[in-house]
Amino acid sequence: MSGSTDTTPRTGTGSDLTVVVPAYNEEHRLRPTLDAICAHLRADPERWGDWELIVVDDGSTDGTAEVAAQAAADEPRVQVLTSEENRGKGHALRLGVLASYGRRVLVTDADLATPIEELDALDDLLHDDEDEDEDEEDCDYEYEYEATAAVIGSRALPDSRVEVRQRPVREWLGRLGNRLIRLVAVRGIHDTQCGFKLFDGDKARAAFAASRLDGWGIDVEILRHFRRAGWPVAEVPVRWSHQSGSKVRPADYGRVLLELLRLRTRLRPADLAVGVLFLLSSVLLYKGLWADLDRAYLADSMQDQNQWEWFFGVTADNVAHLRNPLFTTYQGHPDGVNLMANTVMLGLSVPLTPVTLLLGPTVTWALVLTLGLTATAVAWYWLFVRRVTRVRPAAAVGAALAAFAPPMMSHGTAHPNFLVLFMIPVIIDRALRLCEPGAGGRRLVRDGVLLGLFATYQIFLGEEPLLLAAMGMLIFALAYALARPDVARATWRPLLRGLGVALAVCLPLVAFPLYWQFFGPQSYHSVLHGDNAGNSPLSFLEFSGRALLGDEERADTLAMNRTEQNAFYGWPLTALTFGIVVWLGRSALVKAVTGTVLVAALLSLGQKIRIPFTDVVLPGPWRALAHQPLFESVIESRVAMICAPALGVLIALAAA
Template identity: 35%
Template sequence: MSVAAPATESAEDRPAPPVEATTARRRRSHLIVAAVALGLAAYLTHGLWAQPYTHVIAGNVGDQAFFEWVLSYGVHILRDGGDPFFTTVMNTPAGVNLAANTSITVYAVLFAPVTILAGPQVSFVAVLTLNLAGSAFAWYLFLDRWVTRNRISAAIGGLFCGFAPGFVSHANGHLNWTAGWIAPLVLWWLFKLREEGRWLRNGAILGAILGACFTIAAEGLFFTALAGGVFVVVWSLAAVTRPEARRALPTVLAGLGVTAVVAGALLAYPLYMHFAGPQTFAGTGFNQRHYAEDVAAYFSYSDRTLAALAGVGNNLAANPTEQTSFFGLPLMLLIIVAFVLLWRRADPGRRATLRALAITGGLFMLLSFGPRLRFNGNETDIPLPYALLQRLPLFDSALPLRLALVLVGVFGVVLAFAADLLLDREEVPHPGHAPFAAAFAFALIPIFPLPLLWAERAPEPKFIADGTWEKFVPDGGTISALPFAANVAADGQRWQAYTMARGGKQFRIPDGYFLGPEAGGADEKGRIGAPAHRTDWLFLRAALYGYVPEIDNWDRAQARADFQYWGIEAVFLPDEITGSESILFRSAVEISATQLLGPPERVDDVLVWRIRPGVDPIDR
């Protein structure tokens, strides 16, 4: 299925250039676009590259800690064995269903050498940088192969898709959503399914791609499948393309059958774990009505753009990581005008493609608004179609505002089509070309991305780095930093991650930052982290709010029961602790721990409290 326009008559009459020259130009173009994409990605992440061990993405410390942990867990399972989709080294003894989280297993395995040699901090920023660059380059290759006649047009569309505001927003910590290269890769092989005589090979390759990408970005893969299906169906139903679609149908169905077999074999266990494994859950820990796109957001600018730097900001997103549309008014107008011009100049085949793009984009824009219409920061009582989908399997685990990311691909194709018009050398110059080119600049320059914001985080304590912790807990035992690991205080999870990356002896931790069932059992509503016990909440409350309660014997009895449940043999408090968005009250944590557990030991750069099972904490 080619969505590109046919060559003009004059282009057909012109002698074809030598194959060697054409190949050399193509390679040169590919290298230039790859270099530009990598340069832009490095520019966005340079704050993390400057000092990956102490710099962290500002405002999303928890997500970065989680992905550093799963990168380290990849090293752990390669060295020591284990289940890639379930573990009890975190949230012991209940464990974590990694298939129901974003376990990025493929990345964890591929980057294991980097993680071992340089640490998960470097692996994290490397994956993030390559994701951004690879997304732009993959979209460029896709547009060059299937859409445009001009590689400059493909480069414009590809760079837009790779560095669109929504994906730059997700670069604030999300290694799954910045893997925007998944969409063009899947669509490429979906289109290739129509090749006669190659249904077995193409179906097997697409199945393998789906199996690998599931662990990287299951939600993004789901959206890609939906969008690709809608586009292909609408395109196939057009009168002009219906005969072509009918001829290709047997080959495509055969290829899809092979895809289903291969993907099913690769994903049988991960899907079982995702839907029926231990510590699974329904939905997510996020409110879908809150994580729905605002209509006005499409016409606004995200925080990390030149427009925001100039003061044209907004507060229409659930958080800075979820600014998934935010194309700006000029770009939205440009897309509309470009679409109208393309439609007027298109032949029936091109109109079938444009119609499929418009329906796909319009449908996903509507679904991104969530169960109820939101406008300018306010939720109305107007129900929307997503209300009918939000409790269905898969949809119940998705956040509707992220559906807006599908429009990045739709807009990228329209921009590539429009750039083809401007760069078509066979056309007589039109007086409208100059204003149209100016409109491109006026729409795209304001959304040019700014580097990611970064902040300082607590360095790894010597107590962990030097292995001193081994004196306080045996291999496979349980020890915890204070406060216990959570999305808003993820240091304890980081210390375990760095230990796993180095190999050797390993400890377990209670709690952690992950998605799990509401009350700790299967088939319950999802939540962020483990259900809180009184003891871990005592320390987290002290860290977040500086609150030091009066500790009594009931608190100590509860702590004894909690420690026995977790199997904790020691807790420690580093000299520096990091919060997600604010300073943590370390002194309040120390006072609370001392009242509960008695005086600590000073070991290296931490305070340590030993836990002896069966003994009241204060009696130590």
């Protein structure tokens, strides 16, 4: 029959096996291939049961469609799907797999370079694993067994038989391309581009439904999907013969790499539009600074703008003269200043040294604020699209709240270390990868190493924001464990192992800078700010002083100063959040995020909680942390900043 381009996956179990054959201009080779497949399946009806063969004509310009139609007329179990235009092998495979009903799905190329008889070896492996899995269900003890979900007919295993080889140069280029693909995308699989694969039907339909690539790269995309889902993939050696007229060229391996790069970046026009919107918003916020870089001064920064420009200038001078960037005698001579013990943001001030030397520290200050805020918003957007919702407008709204929330804007006048947080979403994502199914082995080590490197860099951007982020992640993890104890039991071991790897990478890299910070010249161990630095409960309902509906005098009475309005989310957002929690409260994610918001808000009230409109003062939970190492230097009202991305998640979920 003739099909359309419907991409809705089938969920029925109408057949035991589906064979999918993509075809583009295969007029001469297609009929022998279809006849061979049908003959093999007819020969053992007890083994193959009820089967179907789906041919997908990918917009051929020759007689491929007519050949397929004739085969369908001769054998009712042959179906033909047609695409109006040539979209690529990936698109054709997606159409065929999503139209399938088979309990198992075989995909094979139209040239049948791997003979159909090799299906038996692939099926034996899937069949044996499935039987073993069923046997375990009958046992009287608990045992987890994950059956093989896909089997690749591999040309690259030692026992594989290559009966007709390609030309030596072509074969060498193919091997080189395959190694690059394995290095970039799928480690541990020898033959990523094999066209002969047998899948568990339901898992195949789920993977192809989630796929995006239309070209040759779909083979790797599907294997990556299986790996990330924790579905085991096996390889078996097969016979293979190079077929004259093959459409696979050595250059196609380069195209696969380009497709995979596009897949990894996942950049869409909507993503670019969101990034531009965030940039324009940041420029608008700091337009007064950019309009007069010689004299403009942020109104609420007090003396902080002077301090930061000095930080950028002295760091650039140290780098230019190859001096220790952790120390300077340009203040407090001859004792000097311990720069590591101050918020100099070496992670940006050092790389931006050329800008500071050429254009001056004020330009660096403006760039850090504007581009840093933009990068932070884009990073939250990337995380929300990846982890919260695929609905990009919803993710953009949530990311905007996470990056442009009132507390962030308060610090945006004076404290770029609390505004420039683009590494925090990256760190969160890498930590979540350690909790994904299949996290282990090389992947766990890789993710742990990257997490350690990311944390190291964040230390040179801001240690206190990293500490607050770690607190937020810990609170979320505990809350999610209460909501989903089954997930917690499955993930805590790989998570702890990955965190151990991260610490093993991070600690040696930061050992000397931290030693200098806490034990070097002019070092100190804590910042005294009293026991009344917590938020008032009213501050969560109040607008910040610079908000459209804000009142500066009223806001000033509820905060240490205008750069520390850390909890001014306003009553409309608070009411909206309450409504979202009631509406979506059955979701484990919503429960965990809500718990994170409540605990962070409570901690931010400080050591003493003053009940509004009364003289009642209660002890706050921060009292238990106030005098602990590291926490003794934290201004507790800043803990409320953890609420910003958490509220962003709730807004994104509701908008989606």
